[in-house]
Amino acid sequence: MSELVVVGCGTVVPEGDRAQSSYHVELGGSRVLLDCGPGALQALARLGLGWGSITDLAITHFHADHVGAIPGLMFALTHGLQMGRRAPLHVWGPAGTVDWFRRVADAFGPFVLDPGFPVEVSEIAPGGEARLAHGGTLRAHKTPHTDESLAYRLEEGDTGVGYTGDTGPSDTLGAFMRGVAVLVTECSLPDEQVSENHLSPARAAALAAEADPGTLVLSHIYPHLRETRDVAASVRAGGFEGRIELAWEGLRIPF
Numbered sequence: 697m698s699e700l701v702v703v704g705c706g707t708v709v710p711e712g713d714r715a716q717s718s719y720h721v722e723l724g725g726s727r728v729l730l731d732c733g734p735g736a737l738q739a740l741a742r743l744g745l746g747w748g749s750i751t752d753l754a755i756t757h758f759h760a761d762h763v764g765a766i767p768g769l770m771f772a773l774t775h776g777l778q779m780g781r782r783a784p785l786h787v788w789g790p791a792g793t794v795d796w797f798r799r800v801a802d803a804f805g806p807f808v809l810d811p812g813f814p815v816e817v818s819e820i821a822p823g824g825e826a827r828l829a830h831g832g833t834l835r836a837h838k839t840p841h842t843d844e845s846l847a848y849r850l851e852e853g854d855t856g857v858g859y860t861g862d863t864g865p866s867d868t869l870g871a872f873m874r875g876v877a878v879l880v881t882e883c884s885l886p887d888e889q890v891s892e893n894h895l896s897p898a899r900a901a902a903l904a905a906e907a908d909p910g911t912l913v914l915s916h917i918y919p920h921l922r923e924t925r926d927v928a929a930s931v932r933a934g935g936f937e938g939r940i941e942l943a944w945e946g947l948r949i950p951f
Contacts, residue, residue, distance in 0.1 A: 705943035724831025724852035756861030870906025877951035901934025
C-alpha cells in the first residue's frame with residue numbers, strides 16, 4: 697500500500713500547529729521526503745515516520761520554507777541514530793542542487809555531504825525522470841515560481857501522487873498531473889491578492905479540474921486566507937467537483 701502523509705503544510709508565516717512544507721510518501725518500497733521545511737524533523741518524530749530510514753529527498757526549490765531543515769536532517773542522520781546508517785540517501789533537485797549542498801556543507805560542516813554513509817545528490821531537469829532508491833519513478837515538471845522550481849509526480853505501476861511545490865498558473869502542469877491518485881497543490885492567497893508565482897482558490901480549481909486527481913490536497917495556505925473563508929468551498933466554486941482535503945499535520949491518504 698502506498699501512502700502520503702502531510703508532515704508540514706505551512707507557509708513562510710510561522711504557525712504553532714504546522715511545520716513548513718514537507719510531505720512523506722511511501723511508494724514501491726521507497727520512503728520519499730518531498731521538501732524539508734523548518735519544523736519537519738520534529739513533525740516526522742511526532743508522527744512516528746522514522747526519519748532515519750528515508751531513502752530519497754526531493755527538493756522543489758531553494759526557498760527557506762522548503763529546505764530550511766535539511767542541515768538539521770543531515771546532522772541527525774550523522775549523530776542521532778544509535779545503530780548508525782549504511783544505506784545511501786538519494787537527493788533529487790532542480791538545477792543548482794549540487795552547488796547548494798556544497799555551500800550548505802561549507803556553512804555547517806562536511807557532515808552535510810559526508811555523514812558516514814553515501815549521499816548521492818542528483819539534479820533532474822524539467823521533463824526528466826529518475827528511479828527512486830527502492831522502486832517508483834520520480835518525474836519533474838517546470839513551475840513558474842523561481843527560476844529553478846519544479847513540481848514532481850511519483851509513480852509506481854498504475855498509481856501515483858503529484859506535488860506542485862510552489863507554483864503560479866501553468867498551461868501544462870494540469871496535464872502533467874492528470875490522473876494522479878493524490879494531488880498536493882499549493883493554494884496560497886485569495887484570488888484578489890495572489891501574485892503571478894502562487895495559486896489562489898480559483899487557480900487551484902482550474903489546475904485540479906484539468907488534472908482530475910482522486911483526491912486534491914490543498915496546502916501552503918496563508919493564515920489570512922484559511923482564517924477568513926472556506927477554502928475548499930472556494931475551490932469547488934471555481935469548478936473542481938472532486939474530493940478535497942485541507943492539509944494538516946498527520947493527514948494520511950493511502951493510494
